Amino acid sequence: MSSHREAPESSKDPVADNTDVYVFVSPDRPDTVTIITNYIPFQNPAGGPTFYEFGDDVQYRINIDNNGDGVTDIVYEFSFETTVPNSESFLYNTGPIESLDSPNFNRPQRYTVTEVRGDSRTTLGEDLLSPPCNVGFRSTPNYPDLANSAIHDLGDGMVVFAGQRLDGFFIDLGSIFDLAALRPFQNLHLISSAAAAGVNALRGFNVHSIAIQIPISKLTADGSVPTDPLAANSVIGVYAAADRQKGRFQDETQSYGEGPFTQVSRLAMPLFNEVLVPIARKDEWNRSDPENDSEFAPLVARPELANLLPVLYPDVFPNLAAFTGDRADLLAIFLTGIPEGIVPGFQNTTGSTQADLMRLNMAIPPSEDPNVNGLIAGDAAGFPNGRRVFDDIATVELRALAGLTIPLVDPTYVPDEAAGLITDGTQELDDVSYLSVFPYLDHPVSGYDSVPPSRSGLPQGK
Amino acid sequence: MAVPITALSVISGGSSASSPAPIKKLTEAEIKRSGTGRVMLCVHDASRGEISILQGTREVIVKDHQLVAQVMRAAGVSRES
Numbered sequence: 086m087s088s089h090r091e092a093p094e095s096s097k098d099p100v101a102d103n104t105d106v107y108v109f110v111s112p113d114r115p116d117t118v119t120i121i122t123n124y125i126p127f128q129n130p131a132g133g134p135t136f137y138e139f140g141d142d143v144q145y146r147i148n149i150d151n152n153g154d155g156v157t158d159i160v161y162e163f164s165f166e167t168t169v170p171n172s173e174s175f176l177y178n179t180g181p182i183e184s185l186d187s188p189n190f191n192r193p194q195r196y197t198v199t200e201v202r203g204d205s206r207t208t209l210g211e212d213l214l215s216p217p218c219n220v221g222f223r224s225t226p227n228y229p230d231l232a233n234s235a236i237h238d239l240g241d242g243m244v245v246f247a248g249q250r251l252d253g254f255f256i257d258l259g260s261i262f263d264l265a266a267l268r269p270f271q272n273l274h275l276i277s278s279a280a281a282a283g284v285n286a287l288r289g290f291n292v293h294s295i296a297i298q299i300p301i302s303k304l305t306a307d308g309s310v311p312t313d314p315l316a317a318n319s320v321i322g323v324y325a326a327a328d329r330q331k332g333r334f335q336d337e338t339q340s341y342g343e344g345p346f347t348q349v350s351r352l353a354m355p356l357f358n359e360v361l362v363p364i365a366r367k368d369e370w371n372r373s374d375p376e377n378d379s380e381f382a383p384l385v386a387r388p389e390l391a392n393l394l395p396v397l398y399p400d401v402f403p404n405l406a407a408f409t410g411d412r413a414d415l416l417a418i419f420l421t422g423i424p425e426g427i428v429p430g431f432q433n434t435t436g437s438t439q440a441d442l443m444r445l446n447m448a449i450p451p452s453e454d455p456n457v458n459g460l461i462a463g464d465a466a467g468f469p470n471g472r473r474v475f476d477d478i479a480t481v482e483l484r485a486l487a488g489l490t491i492p493l494v495d496p497t498y499v500p501d502e503a504a505g506l507i508t509d510g511t512q513e514l515d516d517v518s519y520l521s522v523f524p525y526l527d528h529p530v531s532g533y534d535s536v537p538p539s540r541s542g543l544p545q546g547k
Numbered sequence: 548m549a550v551p552i553t554a555l556s557v558i559s560g561g562s563s564a565s566s567p568a569p570i571k572k573l574t575e576a577e578i579k580r581s582g583t584g585r586v587m588l589c590v591h592d593a594s595r596g597e598i599s600i601l602q603g604t605r606e607v608i609v610k611d612h613q614l615v616a617q618v619m620r621a622a623g624v625s626r627e628s
Contacts, residue, residue: 343601345605
């Protein structure tokens with residue numbers, strides 16, 4: 086998946102497990118950029134009585150590089166504080182929660198948003214309330230209205246939301262992690278079975294999102310609003326992170342932390358740590374900074390999955406199997422951005438510093454007719470120019486890894502026919518919904534309405 | 548290894564031959580300034596003689612072989628098993 090449970094340590098620490106990052110020019114407010122970062126994967130909506138919440142002991146960060154050196158220039162920090170108004174009750178809520186400050190809500194979370202620019206720290210908002218999880222129609226009636234009331238105005242054109250959402254990512258995990266099988270093409274797999282439709286393994290699961298909308302003028306190094314996509318200041322690089330304090334102590338009644346916060350999870354480009362970094366180094370990668378990612382560049386230049394595809398799908402990827410060079414296309418997509426001259430009228434490079442960042446060219450307006458396959462389908466407003474909530478990054482990255490993007494840097498290479506066709510089959514399912522306005526990820530499924538996975542699952546071979 | 552500060556009370560009397568002066572107790576003002584009053588110490592590698600002191604959101608790394616020795620002995624590492 087994008088980065089759900091992608092590393093040994095983060096898989097054991099869900100509240101600090103950064104699962105997806107979205108960065109895009111806001112379609113309904115094109116003078117702003119929306120950044121969304123998700124945590125706490127695979128939320129079964131019925132997972133009470135202690136429903137999901139951000140960690141009071143975690144510091145969440147959105148980091149922005151606006152001058153191409155891979156080093157963070159602007160940080161938005163989010164820290165949470167949870168209270169228990171009725172300490173005598175075991176209940177998450179003691180009655181219907183009809184407003185954010187309802188006395189019936191027994192586990193409210195408040196948070197502070199801080200902007201950091203160099204040594205300057207500015208509190209943008211404090212005591213901001215998160216909505217409760219979507220429990221059910223008795224506990225959280227009118228959930229959309231309740232959640233929408235948790236969209237807070239930070240002033241200066243900025244808005245923020247932090248709370249539970251429907252996970253907008255879609256992918257066939259059950260098949261992909263079964264030896265990289267893609268159900269629509271599994272008849273061609275080394276261990277073959279009949280081709281079948283994809284299954285979205287994230288369907289109906291919730292996640293916790295931090296979403297912030299920021300005027301473009303606040304993100305550029307010179308305060309301008311770029312209109313020329315080829316101008317250097319039109320591109321920003323973004324990554325999200327979660328930090329924990331260095332020291333943690335468990336005593337008889339509580340646990341507490343001491344010391345400075347240190348990064349335990351990070352994420353920018355989807356699937357970077359998940360697919361490109363070997364399992365023995367995933368925790369190290371999570372704790373390292375993007376500016377040092379040249380250390381991981383060989384893993385991008387010679388990706389393990391690109392070597393496996395011809396083995397797992399015999400005779401399907403002969404050209405990929407014969408390609409022996411470094412993958413300059415992937416190095417650009419993942420680590421530097423795509424330079425001018427590769428895609429006409431487009432670039433999203435941040436220079437030569439190799440850093441895993443989600444790069445967005447802010448001078449490219451939102452697409453009026455978006456294509457979920459983004460740039461490889463001619464939609465420059467989509468992934469990997471940033472990432473919109475509905476972009477099918479799994480298909481795009483699978484096709485890139487399969488060699489579809491090699492001709493961008495090596496015109497003599499002819500991609501295998503399959504490279505332009507492969508998909509996990511979830512794009513066609515249309516079983517994920519989104520909002521057309523901030524925070525764009527849809528309201529979460531309620532616990533009452535959720536349907537657990539079938540015990541019997543799908544018939545074997547499907 | 549991490550050692551809670553309370554473990555250091557066994558060496559706070561200043562009786563160590565290597566300690567030139569008695570260690571004074573913290574003043575009330577100092578205790579008040581310490582916030583929660585909690586401090587964590589961590590010796591990552593005793594051979595380096597470094598001790599990491601975590602308090603609030605700060606970390607101070609002190610290089611002091613004698614202090615590390617005191618901490619390690621207070622933790623019982625020198626006892627015969």
